[in-house]
Structures are given as C-alpha cells and as structure tokens.
Amino acid sequence: MTAYSLIVVSDQRLEPLVVVDALDSVLEAGRADLLRTVAEKWGILADDITEAEAVACQRRLHALGLKTVVRPATELVDPPEPQFASAARADPLGFAWKARGDLVLTEWNEVAYVDLLQIDESKHVLYEDSEAQDEGRSKTVRRPGIVTKPGFVLVIGTTTHVTHTPVTQIRIRSDKFSFESTGLKLEPSGLANLKRLAHEVARHAPTALVGNSVPRTPDAPSKPEVCRTERIATARIRWKLTRAIRGL
Numbered sequence: 001m002t003a004y005s006l007i008v009v010s011d012q013r014l015e016p017l018v019v020v021d022a023l024d025s026v027l028e029a030g031r032a033d034l035l036r037t038v039a040e041k042w043g044i045l046a047d048d049i050t051e052a053e054a055v056a057c058q059r060r061l062h063a064l065g066l067k068t069v070v071r072p073a074t075e076l077v078d079p080p081e082p083q084f085a086s087a088a089r090a091d092p093l094g095f096a097w098k099a100r101g102d103l104v105l106t107e108w109n110e111v112a113y114v115d116l117l118q119i120d121e122s123k124h125v126l127y128e129d130s131e132a133q134d135e136g137r138s139k140t141v142r143r144p145g146i147v148t149k150p151g152f153v154l155v156i157g158t159t160t161h162v163t164h165t166p167v168t169q170i171r172i173r174s175d176k177f178s179f180e181s182t183g184l185k186l187e188p189s190g191l192a193n194l195k196r197l198a199h200e201v202a203r204h205a206p207t208a209l210v211g212n213s214v215p216r217t218p219d220a221p222s223k224p225e226v227c228r229t230e231r232i233a234t235a236r237i238r239w240k241l242t243r244a245i246r247g248l
Contacts, residue, residue, distance in 0.1 A: 003073040004054040007239070008043035009248045010067050011212055019045065022060040026053055040232050043239040047073045069248055077241040079157065079234060082171045087181035090200045095156070097170060098181075106158050110167070112244040113157035114202045115211035116195065118224040119233045121151045151175070152191045152224055153233075154198050157241050164245050169237065172197065185218075195222060209244035 008014070016038045023034050023045065038045060045061075045068070046054065054070040061068050088097035094107040130138045152174040158167045174190030184200060187193045198214045215222040227233035242248065 001050070003048045004051045005047040005071050005073045005076055006045045006049070006054045006057050006061075007069050007071060007076075007242065007248060008045065008066065009069055009243060012066070014038060014043075014066070018064060019061065019066070022064060023057055025060065026056045040235060041239070042232075042236045044076065044235070044242070047076060071246070071248075075242070075246055077166055077238065077245050079169045079237045079241055080166055082155075082169045085170055085172050085177065087178045088172065088197070089182055090197075090204050095170075095201060095204070097172075099170075104168075106156075106168070106170075107161065108205045109161045109207060110158045111156060111201065111205035111208045112159045112164075112166075113155070113209045113211075113237075113240050114198060114205065114214055115155045115237070115240060116198045116213040116222070116224045117153050117155055117211075117233055117236070118150045118226045119153055119230060120226075120228050152194055154194050154201070155237060156201060157237065157244065159245055166241060166245065191224075209240055211240065 016035055019038050020031055020034045023029070023038075024031055027034065027046070027049065046057065049057075051070065058068050058070055083099045085097040085099050088095065091105075094105045095111060096103065096105050098104070130140060133139055154172040156170040156172075158170065159165060160167055172194065174194045177190075179186060179190070179193040179197070182193075182197055182200070184193070184196050187196060195215050196218050199216070199218050199220075202208065202210045202214050211225060213222055213225045225236065227236060
C-alpha cells in the first residue's frame, strides 16, 4: 500500500494545538505524538498515512485556512549531508564556494533553496561547585553539565537544473567562515555578515525558495528561524527542499 504525506505549502505560523485537534480527529495517533510532529517536523505533518486519511486531514486543515497538499511519501526530498563552506563569493556566473580545500562553482539556476537558521549547539562540560562538609566547611567539586549556545547558519540547497534532484546542502556558519572572501561590506558581527551574504545569494537566485528569515534588502531587520536541535533543522530543510524541488 502506498504511503502518503501531508505537506503545508505556505509559510504561515502553525498553531500547534489547533492543528493537532484537526489531525487527531482523523489519525487517532495520540495527541502527544501529534504535537511533537507539528512542533518538530515543520510543514510535513504526516509522511506515512493512507491517501484517505491524508485527504480527510487536508479538508479539516483547509477549513482552518491552512493550505496543504497530499503527495506520495516517495516524493519527499531528503537533504544531502551538509558541506560546510569556509569561503564563498556571489559571482555573476554562480555561487563560488570552498569546502575542505575544494573550490566549487554552483550556477544560480541550480540554487533551489536559501534559508537562515539558528541551530542550537550543546556540549557537555564540567563546572565547579561548592559542597557542604561537616563543621561548616565546604569543598570544591566538579559536576557535569550541558551548555547550549545558538549557532547561526546559512543553508543553501542545490539541485541539477535538468533532473531537479538534490545535489548539495551548503552550510555557512557565522563563526567558522571567512567573510572577507565574499567581497561584501563587513559588519561588526558574524550574524550581520551572514544576513548580508544570505540576501546576496537570494538576490542572484530568483527561482529559489527563500525562507522568511532571509532579509529582502541588505540592511532589513530579520531573525533566523530557530531550530533547537540538528534533527529539527534537518526536518525544516527536508520540508523546504521538498517544496522547492516539487514546485509546491
């Protein structure tokens, strides 16, 4: 039996509880699981249901003003493994970028998706703490903990312009990239430089699906889309690449 997916095709903010109410009346998958799916999978609300279930969900969501499409799950596009660029420049012929010492030129008609994300990074650390002892004394002990900090990333998804199959997922990090290589005006912060580069890429790639987080002018205010984990970021990229490549 063919599995079907339910894909949101607009960038409007989802109201998770409202969407869960609509899906739960059809799927009966458990509200906790549905809420997690809506919160973490962005616009792919289901990817392994029957066509009848998908159509029923679509009707309920349409009544709420949420536009979706029903497609076979095989049409979902899994993003390639990310390649982290260390330098790049937007040239008239394409996006020239370097990763692991290799220089690549991606033509502008091959850029399918541009987005600016905040992907939180967590690492295990040991921190010092005081532990009470007898007779009012204390000693210093080391305890394990987790530190989380935001990481800002420009994501560029590319395809072949003939077969429209995904080729690369280019990532540019605000803290591990040579912004001098872009030839653009340098800003005081890595995030500000990343926004300026994101605008420049989107400007040269008129057919690309561009996230709302990418500024429409070089100095326009914008905020990266927040993805608390790499898994959530990958889910967003999967949704956006599917829309870009399938023309949704």
